Amino acid sequence: MKDIISDLLLQAAKTLVADTASINIILERPKSADHGDFSCNLAMILAKPLRQNPRTIAEQLIQALPKNTQIEKVEVAGAGFINFYLAANTKHDIVKDILQAGEHYGHNQTGKGEKVQVEFVSANPTGPLHVGHGRGAAVGDCLSRLLAANGWDVTREFYYNDAGAQIDNLTKSVLARAQGIATDDASFPENGYHGEYIADIAKAYLAKETVVADDIKVTASGDLADLESIRHFSVAYLRHEQDLDLRAFQIQFDVFSLESALYASGKVEETVQALIKSGHTYEEEGALWLRTTDFEDDKDRVMRKQEGGYTYFVPDVTYHLEKWNRGFTKVINEQGADHHSTITRVRAGLQALNVGIPKGWPDYVLHQMVTVMRGGEEVKLSKRAGSYVTLRDLIEEVGCDATRYFLAARRADSQLAFDIDLARAQTNDNPVYYIQYAHARICSVLAQWGGDASSLTSADLSALTSPRETSLMQKLSEFPDIVQNAASDLAPHMIANYLKECASELHSYYNDTKFLVDDASTKLARMALITATRHVLKNGLALLGVSAPNQM
């Protein structure tokens, strides 16, 4: 419908302007029903080049508008808006569209089946996942679902930094615990991890337990002199723990990539040599530097430390080169904003390699910190201190659906205060239940109706004329645009907001109108409308990874 109106306007514009090629017609959905079903600001945009009053231009455009039976009336309003009012039968069409498309309603093919990789969570295997990881998980997974709904071929990937200084810390911490050294003891590693889970790992190691994570299986030797064995076991143990966290959150990855594998295969060393060859590196103060200032960084960065090891962004560059070589021309990295400095470095490294990677590749979605409130006070999230709200605790307290919704329902780039007491105490007032309740209500009515759902596609919908019905149909028709915009803006929270509005429309309609009335034609039309609403709610919840129960 949008395309049809755009086309009509373009034809009208041709009578006023010689060159219509540069005209970009923007149609919007007015917030108020008084302003019609579609609104266009074309007259205001043309006011300047034509040097005429916007309202006059609007009048002329309307005069020149070709006739169309789907449009009931067109009028000028405000400063020069052209408002379109659709004919009633045109509005009904959306219900049939939805019933026919079913679970595919709202989906599109803008991705053209091309490959996209979404990397998210990517927590270090040094502890269980916490709320911040949960936000990354919720946003990343929802983003993946959105891209898939937009016709992309999505690969979900998790990258483990299972090499480097933090893993050394982990190993030393486990060793110390296995030796019976308390965390407050002077001989406990200075930057060691203090959490109680370290003691659990130490105990398991001494008991020579076996752990399985993804594709690896490690049995502890129990030998405290064997640091390599402690390291392998500890990493595997925590990867297993994180697997359980992810399972509790109902998140699945297609690929797990390991930093250690990049070292083992010699790929990291290859990258370093290629960077040296590129001429963008130099040695100074016993370290090897990458001249990232050649690529818009404000200072150069160390690649190889004095002690010989590489800094974290070197394997990151290698990893992203691998992504490119694997054919991902589109890559989205979802990560915490505290790591945002890595963006410039990774991109700089990729540019220095000069292998044809576009300048702004890859894309990033950064989420801001999650502060956790309990008892009116902020709970500090520190792996080393051990005071820790784990994702699994949270899921147990407030449920998987509610946790996912809360963490995905807000813009990623604003800080999030997760009040555990509130989430737990007000479970029934949670917006996710509000949406699910709308879905369950519809299911309940349909069950009592007991008719044949497939007959609804041919139902006569002319009875759907009340303001509530019009308003609901209008809301349903917005869903495809929301799905497309949320994906192109990489903003999954838009789905959550939309669903709340959609549920609200349904609840208002429900309280205002009885559906199961005696008049067969009216009843059938209403069954068709609420069935369409059910599809939209269900499809939307699916994009969030939240369930749509038939009864609650």
Added chain:
RNA sequence: GCGCCCGUAGCUCAGCUGGAUAGAGUACUUGGCUACGAACCAAGGGGUCAGGAGUUCGAAUCUCUUCGGGCGUACCA
């Protein structure tokens, strides 16, 4: 110091690539279950969109600046 993000109702937050009278939830006040599920609905009060300047027909939205908060600016990741 420099860079990135944020600042909207008492609180938690929406506001799409600039549009019409700035919206929800929550809390507070009031009304609605002998109708298909009251985990719901309807109505009311509550705002200098942090402050200032600019761009233009028009700014919460774009630019500059001040203030406030977070993060980064590590040879941690």
